[in-house]
Amino acid sequence: MSWTVASQPRPLVCSSEEEGDWSTGICSCCNDMKQCCWVFWCCPCFACKTSKAFGQCLCLPLLDVCSCVHPATMVMRTNVRYHYGIKGSLCTDCVCATCCPSCVWCQMATEMKSRRIGGTSRVKYL
Known part of the structure; x- marks a missing residue:
């Protein structure tokens, strides 16, 4: 007997907020000048550090070198958004990651700092 899936599992948000x-906004990277300079001078290093801090593979952001679409940045932004329960869509993530990947990495790092929950990316499913 085979069972069909009636609904997909939904992620439980780790934060207590809805x-x-x-x-911060996508263009608010200049609020933290130290971080902004680091991203400006060596975005791949900053992206790798941020990815590692979120619990992902250290080399994940290096996949973006092969493409102009920046798939790793888009996936990471979507993962952070789901993890913290932030409103948005995959389309918005794609546009932001394609137009300004360095701003996206700054935004994600700032979000992780402000939520004080960086380091785990485990998402539980119902």
Whole structure:
């Protein structure tokens, strides 16, 4: 006997808040000048550090070198958004990751700092 899946598993958000917004805008990377300079001078290093801090593979952001679409940045932004229960869509993630990947990495790092929950990316499913 085979069973069909009636609904997909839904992620449980790790934060106690309902869906909210990003703590900073996509163009707010200059609020933290140290971080902004690091991203400006060596975005791949910063992206690898941020990816590692979120619990992902250290080399994940290096996959973006092969493409102009930046798939790793888009996936990472989507993962962070789901993890913290931030409103948005895959389309928005794709546009942001394609147009300004360095700003996306700054935004994700700032979000991780402001939520103080960086380091785990495990998402539980119902």
